[in-house]
Amino acid sequence: MSDIDCLDPVRKALLDDLDEGFAELYGAHRGLVFSTALRLSGRWADAEDLTAEAFLRAYRALAGYDADRIAALQPRAWLMTILMNVWRNCARTKSRKPPPDLRDEPVDTVDPGEGVEAAAVRRETGDELAELLGRLPEEQRAAVVLRHVVDLPVSEIAEVLKIPQGTVKSHVSRGLKRLRAMGGAR
Structure with a gap:
């Protein structure tokens, strides 16, 4: 072989x-x-x-x-x-x-097989998560997304972001802590 x-x-x-x-x-x-x-x-x-x-x-x-x-x-x-x-x-x-004119923003696409209620819940949850992630500092957002959305191990995140593994863990931990605090403040 x-x-x-x-x-x-x-x-x-x-x-x-x-x-x-x-x-x-x-x-x-x-x-x-x-x-x-x-x-x-x-x-x-x-x-x-x-x-x-x-x-x-x-x-x-x-x-x-x-x-x-x-x-x-x-x-x-x-x-x-x-x-x-x-x-x-x-x-x-x-x-x-300068920021774009938001009136030109396209409407979110919908899966025709998805029910109305499921689409509304998905959209609301996705919008809330995107808004919360957008409020994180860039390095924490990247680390949280790569760890919990992409499910990369810490070693690969360190390679992707070109930072030490300990820093990755810190960014993920601090980012999650901020997300929890922001989510509870809503």
């Missing part, structure tokens, strides 16, 4: 054919990347943009990687690192521009 046979299906597919492998990578991780982007940005349209940009950058990067680098890749942590960089860059750019 060769080393390539021991790889997960996504990395094996990337090594076999970049385009088909990327389609598998996208299919396996698009929900996770979008969910993380939504929690970080707080807006559906921004999350779609962040997700698209993250996958575009991932594809461009993969095109320049050799087989050994692809074989060693940890796709989930790697995609989260790219997403975090895209998010930070967008946040910097937005801080230099």
Whole structure:
């Protein structure tokens, strides 16, 4: 059995054919990347943009990687690192521009199979969570989202955010404490 046979299906597919492998990578991780982007940005349209940009950058990067680098890749942590960089860059750019006119904000999409009551509860809960997460400092928001939405282990979060594991634990703990305090104050 060769080393390539021991790889997960996504990395094996990337090594076999970049385009088909990327389609598998996208299919396996698009929900996770979008969910993380939504929690970080707080807006559906921004999350779609962040997700698209993250996958575009991932594809461009993969095109320049050799087989050994692809074989060693940890796709989930790697995609989260790219997403975090895209998010930070967008946040910097937005801080230099005036806010958009909210009258142009698109209406949230609805799952046609979802009942009205379930959709209302999901929307209300999601909006509340997004609003609370948006009030956290950037480093705490990122750590909480990566730990409790993406479910990354502390070691991978440290790698993604390029900070020590102890700092990750501190950011998560302080972020959760703030969320609890904000949630109780409502």
